[in-house]
Amino acid sequence: MSNGTAAPMSNGSLVMISPAQGTFLVMMGQTCYVPDPDTAAALFGSGWSSLVATVSPTQFSSLPAGPALTSGACLLGLGTPGSPQFLCTGGQCLFIPGQVYPSYPFQYGTLNIASQAVISAIPLGVVITS
Secondary structure: OOOOOOOOOOOOOEEEOOHHHOEEEEEOOEEEEEOOHHHHHHHHOOOHHHHEEEOOHHHHOOOOEOOOOOOOOEEEEOOOOOOOEEEEEOOEEEEEOOOOHHHOOOOHHHOEEOOHHHHHHOOEEEEOOO
């Protein structure tokens, strides 16, 4: 199945070779392991499994391995229109620019609302690019 927003192996794709090997998010040209169904649901919504495309081992190996998302990774933001949104994983927040957000299957409804003070207290990581 395809997620309808990205071709397999493009940024924003959710892919797997087989269910036994798990699900990966293609992010910034790398395959990033999604550690568990709860983390997938927290980022991509309850229907996340319908977004996963099965790819061949050759397709999968065409991209380098990236950092695994941490269990409990989440989306964080102020919750006001146009405010910054972040993917929080590995003890840091990765900024998701507004023009990049539609390229990824993140579900706005799963956004965790936080104050600017809370967001500022978490180390800032890289900017997610499309």
